[in-house]
Amino acid sequence: MNREVSGDQSVNYRWQCRRGMLELDLLLNNFVDKGAKNLNTEQKQVFEMLLSYPDQTLLDLLLGNSVSSDAAIASLVQQIQKTSFD
Amino acid sequence: MSSDVTSIERRQFDTLIIGAGGGGLRASLQLAEADLSVAVVSKVFPTRSHTVAAQGGMNAALANVSPDNWHWHMFDTVKGSDYLGDQDAIEYMCRAAPKAVYELEHFGVPFSRLDNGKIYQRAFGGQSQNFGGDQASRTCAAADRTGHAILHSLYQQNIRAKTHFFDEYFAVDLIKDDEGHVLGAVIFNIQNGQIMVIEAKTTLLATGGAGQLFKTTTNALINTGDGMGMAMRAGIPLQDMEFFQFHPTGIAGRGMLITEGARGEGGYLVNGDGERLMERYAPKAKDLASRDVVSRAIAVEVREGRGCGPNKDHVLLKLDHLGEAVIQKRLPGIRQTCITFLGIDPAETPIPVFPTAHYTMGGIPTNRFGQVVVPVKDTPEEPVAGLYAAGECACVSVHGGNRLGGNSLLDILVFGRAAANHIIDYLKENKYHRSANEESVNEIVAKIKRYDQPPSSSDTASETVANLRKELKQTMEDHCSVFRNKEILKEGVDKVEQLAERMKNVRIDDQSFTFNTAKVEAFELENLMACALAAIHSAYAREESRGAHSRTDFTERDDKSWMRHSLYSFENGLDYKPVRTKPLSVESFPPKPRVY
Numbered sequence: 001m002n003r004e005v006s007g008d009q010s011v012n013y014r015w016q017c018r019r020g021m022l023e024l025d026l027l028l029n030n031f032v033d034k035g036a037k038n039l040n041t042e043q044k045q046v047f048e049m050l051l052s053y054p055d056q057t058l059l060d061l062l063l064g065n066s067v068s069s070d071a072a073i074a075s076l077v078q079q080i081q082k083t084s085f086d
Numbered sequence: 087m088s089s090d091v092t093s094i095e096r097r098q099f100d101t102l103i104i105g106a107g108g109g110g111l112r113a114s115l116q117l118a119e120a121d122l123s124v125a126v127v128s129k130v131f132p133t134r135s136h137t138v139a140a141q142g143g144m145n146a147a148l149a150n151v152s153p154d155n156w157h158w159h160m161f162d163t164v165k166g167s168d169y170l171g172d173q174d175a176i177e178y179m180c181r182a183a184p185k186a187v188y189e190l191e192h193f194g195v196p197f198s199r200l201d202n203g204k205i206y207q208r209a210f211g212g213q214s215q216n217f218g219g220d221q222a223s224r225t226c227a228a229a230d231r232t233g234h235a236i237l238h239s240l241y242q243q244n245i246r247a248k249t250h251f252f253d254e255y256f257a258v259d260l261i262k263d264d265e266g267h268v269l270g271a272v273i274f275n276i277q278n279g280q281i282m283v284i285e286a287k288t289t290l291l292a293t294g295g296a297g298q299l300f301k302t303t304t305n306a307l308i309n310t311g312d313g314m315g316m317a318m319r320a321g322i323p324l325q326d327m328e329f330f331q332f333h334p335t336g337i338a339g340r341g342m343l344i345t346e347g348a349r350g351e352g353g354y355l356v357n358g359d360g361e362r363l364m365e366r367y368a369p370k371a372k373d374l375a376s377r378d379v380v381s382r383a384i385a386v387e388v389r390e391g392r393g394c395g396p397n398k399d400h401v402l403l404k405l406d407h408l409g410e411a412v413i414q415k416r417l418p419g420i421r422q423t424c425i426t427f428l429g430i431d432p433a434e435t436p437i438p439v440f441p442t443a444h445y446t447m448g449g450i451p452t453n454r455f456g457q458v459v460v461p462v463k464d465t466p467e468e469p470v471a472g473l474y475a476a477g478e479c480a481c482v483s484v485h486g487g488n489r490l491g492g493n494s495l496l497d498i499l500v501f502g503r504a505a506a507n508h509i510i511d512y513l514k515e516n517k518y519h520r521s522a523n524e525e526s527v528n529e530i531v532a533k534i535k536r537y538d539q540p541p542s543s544s545d546t547a548s549e550t551v552a553n554l555r556k557e558l559k560q561t562m563e564d565h566c567s568v569f570r571n572k573e574i575l576k577e578g579v580d581k582v583e584q585l586a587e588r589m590k591n592v593r594i595d596d597q598s599f600t601f602n603t604a605k606v607e608a609f610e611l612e613n614l615m616a617c618a619l620a621a622i623h624s625a626y627a628r629e630e631s632r633g634a635h636s637r638t639d640f641t642e643r644d645d646k647s648w649m650r651h652s653l654y655s656f657e658n659g660l661d662y663k664p665v666r667t668k669p670l671s672v673e674s675f676p677p678k679p680r681v682y
Contacts, residue, residue, distance in 0.1 A: 012601030015254065015276060018130050018308055020138035020237075022341055025307045026427065055138045056234040063422050084426055 016051040024055060027062050027084050035083040046072045094531065095282045098519055099125040099250065101509055102270050102286035104257045104313060106132035108140075108233070108495060109477025110292030111240035112502030113456075113509075115193075118247035120510050125284055127252040127273050129308065129606065132241050136294050136306050137498065140233030143208060143225035144190075144499070145492035146183035150204040151223035153215055156180040159224060161217045161675055163493060167486025168633035169649060169677040170326065172666035175454040175482045179493075182500045187226050190499070194239040196228050210491040212682070225492040233495060255282070256606050257312065259530045260289065260320045260473070261522045268320070268473035269522045272530040276606060279599030281534055283527060287516055288472050288509045290456070291317065292502065295446035295478035296617040298610075300567065301559040303341045303443040304333065313479040315613025317450045318620065322460055322470065323655035325481040326448035327617065328625035328635045331489055332568050334380035336442020338400035340427055344420055344439060349373040351416050353405045355384065356436070357392040363401065376682070378568070378636055381441040385569035388440070395438060402436035409433070441568045445489050447634065448621070449481035451653065451663075456480070456505025461653065466663035472516075474509060476501040483651065486665075487633020537605045541593035548593035551607050558585050558611070558618055566622050571639040575626040582622045586615050620654040627660050628652060645677045 013036055017028035028051070039047060050058070050073055060066040061077050068074045101117050103110045106128035117124045128135065147154040159180040164171055187205065191197060198206040205226050213222040228235035244251075254276045261269050261283070270286040293313030297305025314324055335344040335355075349355075354373045357363045367383040368375035375383075384401050387393060394402050405413055405420075410433040413421055417432075424432050451467070453459050456474040459467035476482075477498040484497055541548045565578025589612060596604040630644035631637050653661040667674045 012277075012603075014603050015130075015601050015606075018134065018306075020130075020134045020136045020306055020308070022139070022304055022306050023423075023427075026340060026342075029307075054234070054238070055134055056231050063419075063426055065422070081426055084429075 013047070013051070019058070020055050021059060024058055024062070027080055031080045031083050035079055042072075043076065046076050049073065050076060095280070096285060097125065097282065098285045099123045100286065100513055101125070101288045101290060102127065102284045103290045103292055104271060104316075105135070105292035105294060105477070105479070106241075106251070107135035107137040107292060107294055107477060107498065108236055108240060109498035109502040110290065111237070111244055112499050113290055113292065113476060113506040114249045115240060115243050115247055116503055116506030117509060118244065118249045122510070122513065123250065125250045125252060125286065126244070127255045127257050127271070127284065129254065129256045129276065129312070131253050132251065133237055135237060136309055137233045137237045137495070139306065140495050141230045142210065143227030143232045143492050144187065144236075144495040145210070145213070145224045145490070146187045146226055146496065147180065147224060148184055148187065148205060148207060148226065150200060151207045152221070154222050154224055156183065157672060158215060158217060158222065159183065160669070160672075162212055162214055162222075163484060163490060164675045165218070165678070165680055166212045166488055166490040167484070168488055168643065168680050169645065169675075170329070170483070170486030170632060170651070170665060172454075172483050172486075173669040173674055174666050176484050177669040177672065178454045178504070179484050179496060179500045182504075183496055186496065186499045186503070190236060190239065193243050195235045197226050198229055212490040213492075236495065236499070256609060257316065258534055258609055260316050261285075261527050261530070262320065263520050264523055265471075267471040267520055269520055271316070272527060272534070274534055276603075277601060279602060279605075281531055285519055285522065287513055287519060288474065290505055290509070291450060291458075291473070291475040291479055292477045292498075293479045296614060297443050297446065299559065299562045299614055299618055299621065300443035301563040302336050302339065302440050304336060304343055305341075305443065310610035310614050311446070311479070311617035312610065312613045313475065314449055314620075315616040317458065317475070318616040318656055321655065321657060322450060322458060323653035323658070323661065324448060324617065324620040325451040325651050325653055326483060326486075326624070327446075327620040327654060328628055328652060329447035329487050329633055330443055330566075330621065331445040331447060331634050332377070332381050332441045333444045334377050334384060334441050335403055335439040337423070337427060338395075338438040338440040341442045342423055342427065343442065344403060344423075344437060346374075348403060348405060348417055348420055351405075351412065352408050353403055355380070355439070356402050356404055357387045358394045358398055358401075359392055361392075363387055363392075378634070381568040382636060384439070384441055385567060389569060400438040400440045403439045404436045405432040406434055406436065443567070445494065446478055447481070447483075447485045447487065447489055448624075449479050450475040451651070452476070452480045452482050452501075454482060454501070454504060455508040456501050457508060461661060461663060474505040476505045487635060537594050537608060538597055540597055541595070549588050549591045551592055551594060551604065551611050554585060554588060554592065555607070555611050555614070558582070558614060561585065562618055562621070566618075566625055568636065570625060570635070570637050572626070575622065578622045579626050582618045586619055589615050616656075623654050623660055624652040649677065
């Protein structure tokens with residue numbers, strides 16, 4: 001595949017939270033500001049997986065239009081929702 | 087791992103495309119399939135571009151649901167533009183629309199279907215049969231996620247066609263030669279700060295709109311007018327930037343849309359005195375008056391001190407009287423949005439709302455081939471060699487003073503393709519790379535490296551990006567939003583000029599090279615500042631009301647004086663050029679009152 005990516009694979013949540021929809025920008029950046037720092041290693045991996053989802057899938061999950069069958073994802077989605085209006 | 091100028095990597099392509107939304111990806115696909123080498127540079131992963139947020143659909147006169155033809159579509163678009171749209175470009179777009187839809191279908195976009203198997207088409211505002219007659223159904227949609235479907239299909243097609251992607255790279259400025267040919271851009275890798283020069287025989291800007299100019303906006307954070315800023319700094323004026331489309335009911339302070347459906351179901355607006363305000367502004371239609379009327383009414387209430395909340399900076403949309411059952415049945419999405427973002431249930435608590443910026447009608451001036459055009463002596467539209475623009479960052483101008491729903495996806499696809507076709511022809515005559523002006527390349531590199539140095543402790547004049555951005559967005563909301571008059575706009579001009587001056591003192595605290603988002607945000611702010619200058623100056627000068635530009639001191643459209651495009655550049659300030667009123671093959675639509 002013709003894609004240029006750097007060798008540095010360290011995850012930067014902030015930039016991965018720049019999305020195509022304002023709703024996602026607000027929810028995800030707010031979570032990074034307020035909740036992400038308390039995630040343990042396992043939860044961080046779940047968050048990284050969530051960030052890899054397509055925007056529309058993410059939106060459906062975060063607005064409650066769908067529920068993930070993965071319990072860890074579903075739990076993290078709830079955390080993000082809870083922090084959204086803190 | 088800072089790079090010095092001599093060691094900067096250089097890559098060569100036939101075409102550089104900056105921006106990976108629908109416009110950029112439609113163009114790149116056309117070029118890659120013509121066996122040209124194409125680089126697409128995007129600051130975010132391509133499928134996170136703002137096209138993904140377009141829900142409504144894409145207009146095309148397929149006549150699957152109601153009688154229709156491209157000429158009626160053209161009439162509606164010209165009328166919708168309040169006669170500021172260029173009729174040659176509008177004719178081209180409307181004629182090309184059905185083919186654009188069928189192409190997308192072949193690329194894999196799952197358009198919703200009628201029972202007879204044909205593509206479903208929904209009715210949208212401003213669509214008519216027979217030049218202003220009965221409602222037409224013209225909008226093709228893939229459920230409520232048309233933009234998502236289009237973007238993903240185009241991205242997959244580009245992977246197949248071997249388009250070369252530079253994901254998470256930020257394009258800073260265009261490079262040129264001494265004769266003014268545009269020859270690519272200087273970019274840097276957001277992941278590691280590495281600077282790179284992309285040398286290209288042709289460059290297409292497809293960076294989307296500038297909705298982040300305003301405090302309240304529906305636009306994603308990425309919509310910072312990057313291509314427009316780059317164009318301005320390359321000496322190209324921005325066109326019609328005073329025309330910005332607003333939606334009356336965005337969630338105050340957040341921006342997300344609360345659809346008109348909420349008022350359609352019986353919701354209504356109240357001010358800080360508990361008064362049902364629309365009864366004063368539109369006694370008959372009340373809360374269902376047109377978007378601009380409702381938007382201005384809200385802005386007036388807030389300006390005159392009748393807003394709600396501790397800062398009296400919004401009004402309330404009441405739905406609680408409808409009852410929980412009705413809200414859950416008819417407005418579930420709105421309810422969920424309010425619960426998620428505000429922690430309130432509209433079945434119990436009114437929603438704080440304020441007009442929200444939605445779409446940039448203006449942009450980089452182009453002709454219908456996507457070529458960027460500028461005035462040169464007595465010629466109003468001289469192409470800039472090697473430079474193209476398409477989509478929301480461009481002003482071709484098919485939307486004129488006001489965009490119709492369903493025409494933005496159409497715009498990006500038709501003119502992304504048209505620009506690519508012109509590039510293919512251009513490259514047949516321009517086969518070799520030209521030499522860039524190295525001094526200008528070095529200047530851009532130095533500009534990037536400026537942020538690698540920590541602010542000096544003696545530097546008392548430093549400004550932060552966050553503060554300046556916040557001030558700019560508030561200034562634009564207060565002075566260039568839906569409520570405009572000479573006094574408000576003049577104050578806005580002065581404030582934006584001062585902010586632009588202060589931009590020179592911006593410093594950032596983060597000097598790292600790994601995901602230095604502070605540096606990206608500094609460049610984004612520079613781009614927004616350019617857009618703001620163009621918008622506020624153009625709005626102040628335009629002494630009429632047309633489309634989305636509504637002045638309380640000049641309430642009528644003035645075709646004699648103002649049926650012309652605004653152009654604003656750093657070098658020359660304001661200039662104007664005529665509207666292209668002559669279509670390609672049919673009679674012109676002369677200006678008439680825009681009544682629906």
